[in-house]
Amino acid sequence: MTDVKDILGKTLPADEPPLTMDPQRLLARGQRRHLKRRIGFAGGGLAVIAAATAGVLLLPNLAPAATTDTAADSTTEEATEPPTMDPTRGPEVEVDPPGPDLTEHTEMLRTGFAENYPNLVFGEPYFEPEREPFALAEIEQQDPTDWEIPYSGGASIEDTDGARIGDVFVELYEPGGWTDEPVEMSRWAFHVMPGNVYSCWESADVGIFTECSDSTGPGGEEVVMIVQEKGHSRDDIDEVSVGAIIFRTDGTALKGYFECSSGDEDEESSAASCSADTMDADVFAEILMGLPEVPITDGED
DSSP: OOOHHHHHHHHSOTTSOOOSSOHHHHHHHHHHHHHHTTTTOHHHHHHHHHHHHHHHHHOTTOOOOHHHHHHHHHHHHHHHSOOOOOTTOOOOOOOOOOOOOOHHHHHHHHHHHHHHOTTEEEESOTTOTTSOTTOOEEOOOOSOOSSOOOEEEEEEEEETTOOEEEEEEEEEEOSSSOBSSOBSOOSOSSOOOTTBOOBOOOBTTTTEEEEEEEEEOTTSOEEEEEEEEEEEETTEEEEEEEEEEEEOTTSOEEEEEEEEESSOSOGGGSOSSOOTTSSOHHHHHHHHHTSOOOOOOTTOO
């Protein structure tokens, strides 16, 4: 390896006074700094050696001083010291506030249906097996609309022998962009487009037979009860919907209905015996009217 002293001797003019620093000491110091920063800071270590050599070539009269070396080492160490972080603090995550407590509503639904239909077994919703029976929760809104997404829950229904019968659905509506008037045309009594809560439309031509009744409850609420059957004729029914809707005077609404199907190609979702006599719209109306007030969140997310 070429000696640093030889390099300096060839670079400096002949009439330059003798060096006042030891080139070997300079090289050793650079090597020490390089070793200190070798892991993770290799480029920085090489830059330090290059800068030191350039300084010697350009400033031959620079004399080393203990205080200067100490300050340089201290400055370099501070510059490469990684910033400290508080391990007790994590990233700040915005957490949505908890929704309304619907525990009382859920328990009253379970009790009401169990008492009125002791020969039926109400289990986890068929299409949402991770949910508890009748556990009400806010529906995840997919697209922004003027329609207030309701709180929804339900249960699957079996007989005491384990044979599937159908499903029960319950929805609670806050005041919002929906109407208490029935939609003029819909193939489904309860599955209607946003803005409408139910349909009383019927057409024998397409095999939809619907009966609707409208009355006033003891608290001034509007009570709508619906029985809808679908099939080739009234004597050949494949699908049934039975339920009730309560429009309260505070602008909220409650909807509950039973559905079954005996003509489904999917055998697991088809009921062995689908009949409008399985559940009664009057019972739905009674259970819904007994529920507590529907929580109103004033449009808060």
